Structure formats: C-alpha cells, structure tokens
Amino acid sequence: MPLTEPPSHRQPGSPAPTAIPGPAGLPLLGSLLDLRRDSLATFLDAQRAHGDVVRLQAGPPGLRSVFYAVFSPEGVQQILASQATTFRKDHPLYEEVRQSFGNGLLTSQDADYLRQRRLVQPLFTKRRVDGYAPAVTTEAATTVDRWRTAEDGTVDLVPEMNRLALRTVARILFGLDAEEAVAAIHRCAPVINAYVVQRAYVPVKIPRSWPTPANRTARAATDELNALCDRIVATRRAASGPADGAAPAQGDDLLALLAAAGNEQDGSLDAKEVREQVLIFLLAGHETTATSLAFTLHLLARHPEEQAAVREEIDRVLGERTPTAADLDRLPYLTQALKESMRLYPAAPVVSRRAVADTEIGGHRIPAGADVVVAPWVTHRNPALWEDPERFDPRRFAPEREAGRHRYAWFPFGGGPRACIGQHFSMLESVLALAMLLRAYELTAVDEQVPVAAGITLQATGPARVRLHPRTTAGAGAGE
Numbered sequence: 001m002p003l004t005e006p007p008s009h010r011q012p013g014s015p016a017p018t019a020i021p022g023p024a025g026l027p028l029l030g031s032l033l034d035l036r037r038d039s040l041a042t043f044l045d046a047q048r049a050h051g052d053v054v055r056l057q058a059g060p061p062g063l064r065s066v067f068y069a070v071f072s073p074e075g076v077q078q079i080l081a082s083q084a085t086t087f088r089k090d091h092p093l094y095e096e097v098r099q100s101f102g103n104g105l106l107t108s109q110d111a112d113y114l115r116q117r118r119l120v121q122p123l124f125t126k127r128r129v130d131g132y133a134p135a136v137t138t139e140a141a142t143t144v145d146r147w148r149t150a151e152d153g154t155v156d157l158v159p160e161m162n163r164l165a166l167r168t169v170a171r172i173l174f175g176l177d178a179e180e181a182v183a184a185i186h187r188c189a190p191v192i193n194a195y196v197v198q199r200a201y202v203p204v205k206i207p208r209s210w211p212t213p214a215n216r217t218a219r220a221a222t223d224e225l226n227a228l229c230d231r232i233v234a235t236r237r238a239a240s241g242p243a244d245g246a247a248p249a250q251g252d253d254l255l256a257l258l259a260a261a262g263n264e265q266d267g268s269l270d271a272k273e274v275r276e277q278v279l280i281f282l283l284a285g286h287e288t289t290a291t292s293l294a295f296t297l298h299l300l301a302r303h304p305e306e307q308a309a310v311r312e313e314i315d316r317v318l319g320e321r322t323p324t325a326a327d328l329d330r331l332p333y334l335t336q337a338l339k340e341s342m343r344l345y346p347a348a349p350v351v352s353r354r355a356v357a358d359t360e361i362g363g364h365r366i367p368a369g370a371d372v373v374v375a376p377w378v379t380h381r382n383p384a385l386w387e388d389p390e391r392f393d394p395r396r397f398a399p400e401r402e403a404g405r406h407r408y409a410w411f412p413f414g415g416g417p418r419a420c421i422g423q424h425f426s427m428l429e430s431v432l433a434l435a436m437l438l439r440a441y442e443l444t445a446v447d448e449q450v451p452v453a454a455g456i457t458l459q460a461t462g463p464a465r466v467r468l469h470p471r472t473t474a475g476a477g478a479g480e
Helices: 032-050 073-082 092-101 110-124 126-130 133-147 157-174 179-200 213-240 254-261 271-302 304-318 325-330 332-344 399-403 423-440
Strands: 053-058 065-070 154-156 351-355 359-361 364-366 371-374 441-445 452-454 458-460 465-470
Touching: 032 053, 032 065, 032 452, 065 073, 073 359, 073 371, 092 179, 092 271, 092 351, 110 126, 110 254, 126 325, 126 423, 133 157, 133 423, 154 157, 157 179, 157 213, 157 254, 157 271, 157 423, 179 213, 179 271, 213 254, 213 271, 254 271, 271 304, 271 332, 271 423, 271 441, 271 458, 271 465, 304 325, 304 332, 304 423, 304 441, 325 332, 325 423, 332 423, 423 441
Parallel strands: 065 371
Antiparallel strands: 053 065, 154 465, 351 371, 359 364, 441 465, 452 458
C-alpha cells in the first residue's frame, strides 16, 4: 500500500506526506508481545522514539495487523472532532463490545446513535444534573459511615469507589438500590472486559459459538448481567406502573425515558434495546467515575501537602454542611486535583477508530480502512505539553494555565460529537463525593504505586490501599 497521498487530498503547494515511522518489533510477531504485555508502555515508547504519528504492526506474516497511533493534540482534534465523520467506531474493539454488551449509546452509530442520544439527553442537562447532588451526597455519606468499621482502618480504593459510583448511578438513573448489582457487576464485568480486549486484538478469532472455556465463561458472565438488567427493568416498572406492567414506568429517570420512547412513531425501543441501554449505563456510567475517584484519593494520600491544601479549601467552603451542586465552582483546588488525576490516570486511556477515507495527519497519510488509536495516556504525558509530566501537580489546571493549553492536550472525556454525554455528571459526582470523604478522613498511602492496564477502561491490576484517619473536626458528621 503506497504511503503517499493522492494529490487531490492535499492543499495545493503543501508538502507530500512522508512514510510513517514505527517500531519494527520482532521479525515474526512485530509488536504483538509488547502490546499484550503492556500496551500503555508500548504506546509511550513508540511516541518517544518515533513521534506523534506512529505505525504499529502485530502478528505473524500473513495474519499481521497494522494500525496507526496519533498522539499530538492537533491530530487528536482531527480524529475526534474536526474530521469525526472520517473516523468511525468500526474498530474491532467496538465490534467486540457490541457483541458482548449490545448496541447501546457507547457503540451505536449513525441514526441509531442520534436517536439514542436524543432520548437520553434530557437526563444530562446542567439543571437536571445539578438535581442529582442529593443522591451523590447520600451515597458518599453511606461510604463515610461504612469506613468507620474498616478492618485495620484500611480500605482498597478501587473496589470502594466502584461500589460508591455504581450505587450512585443506579440510584440516579434507575431509581433503585444497587446492592444486587454491585456484586454481579464486580463478578462479571472484569471477565467480559478481558475477553473483549483479548478478542479485539488477535489476528484470528475463534467463533463465539464454539464451546471453548473462554467462550463459555464469557457467555455465563454476559447472561448473568443480562438477567440482572432484565430484573432492574421489571422491578422499576412494577414499582411505577400497574400490576400487569402494561403502562410505561412513570418518573424522570433513564428507565422512564426509555419506556416512553416505546410510544414514539420514529422508532421504538424493544425489550432487548432497553436492556442494552441499561447495561451500558450501568457499566460506562460508573467505571469511569470510579477510576477518577480512586486515583484522586490515592494520589492525595501519596502527597500529604496537596491533601492538606485540598482539605483546607473543603473545610473553609463547607464547614459542617452537606455540599450542593452550587459548591462545584466554590471548590476550585479540589477540582484541579481531580483534573490532574484524570491527566495521569485517564479512565479511557486509549480510544479507537477506523478511517473510512484517506486522511493526512501531521504530514502523514492515514489510508482508508486503517485502524487508528488516540491515547490520552500518552498525550497527557507528552513533555512538550506538560512539564515534568509524571509529577502530580494540581496547579497545572489553574484557569490561566488551562487557557493557554491546546483543547486536546487533555481529553479524558473524549471530544467532538461523540464526547462523553455524562461528563458534567461525572465531575459533579466526583467533586462532591471527594469533598465528603476528605472532610471525614485523612488518608495515608499503604501502596505507593498502583499497577494498571488498558482494558475497555483503565484497569487497576493491583490494590490501591490507604489507611484511614478519622477527623474530629468539621466533616465527621458529613452524612447528617
């Protein structure tokens, strides 16, 4: 395949695209083993050695896959925003996600996506999101209380924040207690996550219908989550409608909107589609926020001077009262610490697309049909954009410093027309929950480093334990 772009795709007088550099890898397998062992480190090394547009190849000859990684803010903006129609969610990863989790808002495209987004958009207006604050603080207060009985005064932030975020999203989006969902999702989601990622990047896929151990394990986990979603829908409708379930659920949560959509003339949602939306929102609606919460708390536990600065702001602004949505703008340093955590540990560390037309990015031709990734994990660590990029420094996100930075130097929520619909919700939930937890406890790190890997979202592969020191000053009664 030639690496020079047809003249019709270039501006007159612009230089011809150049060959795209990249690691050679092993003679027989290319970069396959490196990508499987640690894809995030492989992408970082590729950027540092070869620049902001890199060609990678993986797999044996004859079955080798080739894809391109783009790391510059300008290139990311092209892919996610200015030329978003050229880069679609036809990547193998999204196809595997579709097959495991259904064609919900995360994976749908074209008319399906526009219809789904229009249906759920009312849940995420600023006014509606601000109204979710009491649900957030209720669940955060429950966590504060439960931590008082933590064994040895120590908790692992990863499962704790997953529990908090899942209970919050279930309360807000489905109007129910999430205790049953917590256990099922913690048991099943990691199994499906690993299965999806493994299948997305192998050159030859064994059909899902074959009764291999991996297929059977993943199918059992998928069936359990589907059954959970069906019970959520049935429980919600039984609580809101007549005994025979003939009428849609009443209310203004997600299930009520989805049920009402069944009466629209421009395309109703059947039971399978409702289940798929519920499953995607349960998973995507809590995993990303949980990641941000866990790593923000862990970073503050490792940096006591920053934790003290954040807590001083919390005590000064809130005193002993429960925070509200209006406090989001009154806690700027806490918000900066959250954003800095999301820079170092973006919940979606790698984002995949497929080019549907030849495109020039950074002086290089990306051919039609090519798989392309952008990686917040790498762009957020580029020393040309971030001084001493591995250092935790919330001051990077002071307003004057943010104003001078490229829009896509920091993009934990993606960007363009497929930007995360729940980003304001995630920020509100994170800031309010962090304020309540940090007001009630001082944290010291037990684990200095937390190993991570790229799955569908960023996955902690080891514990993130902290020791809790209850405070006797303002905040001990945060849940009152």
